[in-house]
Amino acid sequence: MRPYIKQNKILFALTLFTSVIASLGYVFMAVLLQQLLDIAVERDIRQFLQIVVFSIAYFALLGMFLYLQSLLSKKVVCRIIYQIRSDMFRGTMARNMEDFYRKNTADYISVMTNDVKMLEENFLLPLFEVVQYTVIFISSFVLMICFDLIVTIFVTMAIAVMFLVPGLLGRSLEIRQNSFSSKLAAFTVSLKDILSGFEVIKSYSMKEYAAQRFDRENKETARSKYSVDRLLALNEGVSAFLSLMVQIVVFFLSAYFIITGRITVGTLLGMVQVSSNLANPLVMIFTNIPKMKSMQPIIEKLKETANFPAALSRKGVPASCQNCIYANELSFSYDGQKEVLSGVNCTIERGKKYVLVGKSGCGKSTLIKLLSGCYSTYRGEILYDNTELHRTDPDTVAQLSSTIHQNIYMFDESIYDNICLHEDYPGEMIKKATDESGLTEFLSGLPEGLQYQVGENGSNLSGGQKQRIAVARALIRSKPILILDEGTSAIDRQTAYDIENRLLKLQDLTLITVTHHLDEDLLKKYDKILYMENGCIKEEGAFESLISVPSRFAAYFQLKK
Missing domain, CATH: 1.20.1560.10 (ABC transporter type 1, transmembrane domain)
Structure with a gap:
């Protein structure tokens, strides 16, 4: 005291x-x-x-x-x-x-x-x-x-x-x-x-x-x-x-x-x-x-x-992602006993689109959290432009990516506040974010527009509307990486397709999607599919190359269909 x-x-x-x-x-x-x-x-x-x-x-x-x-x-x-x-x-x-x-x-x-x-x-x-x-x-x-x-x-x-x-x-x-x-x-x-x-x-x-x-x-x-x-x-x-x-x-x-x-x-x-x-x-x-x-x-x-902060937070060199994020022999366990990931190797190149698929519990979301810097107790390497994640400043790592989760949290404020999160953005940036997220049509039907109050955790909104606000929230910050972690699994297929398709069209955006919705038209638009089983990446490649030959992904895709 x-x-x-x-x-x-x-x-x-x-x-x-x-x-x-x-x-x-x-x-x-x-x-x-x-x-x-x-x-x-x-x-x-x-x-x-x-x-x-x-x-x-x-x-x-x-x-x-x-x-x-x-x-x-x-x-x-x-x-x-x-x-x-x-x-x-x-x-x-x-x-x-x-x-x-x-x-x-x-x-x-x-x-x-x-x-x-x-x-x-x-x-x-x-x-x-x-x-x-x-x-x-x-x-x-x-x-x-x-x-x-x-x-x-x-x-x-x-x-x-x-x-x-x-x-x-x-x-x-x-x-x-x-x-x-x-x-x-x-x-x-x-x-x-x-x-x-x-x-x-x-x-x-x-x-x-x-x-x-x-x-x-x-x-x-x-x-x-x-x-x-x-x-x-x-x-x-x-x-x-x-x-x-x-x-x-x-x-x-x-x-x-x-x-x-x-x-x-x-x-x-x-x-x-x-x-x-x-x-x-x-x-x-x-x-x-x-x-x-x-x-x-x-x-x-x-x-x-x-x-x-004084005891446990760390400072390091500023993180960057001009070229790629690379995982080398990456292994991880939540409890220190059972491994959730084991020997994962993958490369996420800037500007490309990646989708992670596999059965529930195979480690997809855990891999995403590790790549975005949420956990530090991993074994192996995570490199941001050849700089190991442990040597970087966590605050600068957070500035490189936005994540849209399955359960979107909405503050009990206006749509505008939930998109901007009390930061100042020019009107044209807000307009661009709402257009790219497909939110404009919904806003046009509201007398209050962006000032519409969403209620406690978005209780005044549908699931699809919350997802579009979350996408606009992510896009307006112009971060180079967007992670869609089961971000469309809780809404109808048509809305999910529309949101994902819009994101795939953004040229400069590095998109990493975790999904159970295996829509062939969307899968073809990804640069690479990463198929996971039991905490490992078993196969990777473009949709056509994986589906045209007998593969684990092909069998999984047919089963999901």
């Missing part, structure tokens, strides 16, 4: 200053009460009026500082929370696809919501409370010595016992807070999974199963939360009991000293007030310190997410 405190050091210092002044003013009330009671006992009306005037000014000033302390503490907490969330989001966005998908997306959501909220409630807010109550305790202790040394000694002995409580409970509380954080993440993952499958749940009458699963996860999360709260309750209860004992010791000793004539009645009131300023702050301190210590695993988790 130190970097965030340094970033806000002026605001943080002002908050501490107002907190110290407000705390000292709160403690000084004991002296004011002592003087007031002694004056009342002496029946001195002149001094009484003087202390009334002084008290009015004093409380007005104290109220102002209490307001400033509360306002500034909330402001600095809000600013730090904003900065933490911002850093974590940027750290998440800095990951490549390989690193990003090692976690469930709900885990990232949980960290940025649940864990940050826990940090605010169990670290940042308690931090200011500890500072405030520490000032109150120290100043009250000094004042207690001024009132009576013997009472102070007895109070000190009672306080020493209170120091044992946080040490006994701190480690257990840390373990339980970490467990609760994990439960919150699991609950978020489960809830996201259930809501994402809403259509399936409704279609297959799974409401009872969904309710039971939610109740199970909800109950486990509540049980984990109660486990933390139970320990906090023990800590608070013991601290409150010891705090009461301190006040009782002060009260009885002071009463005895009044009887013996050692102190005045006003001093009794002052010491009772000061003793509460000793005991209550200690309760708050010993309640908050275990909370803050228990946040250490959460802080480490937040730090790992926020500091990802």
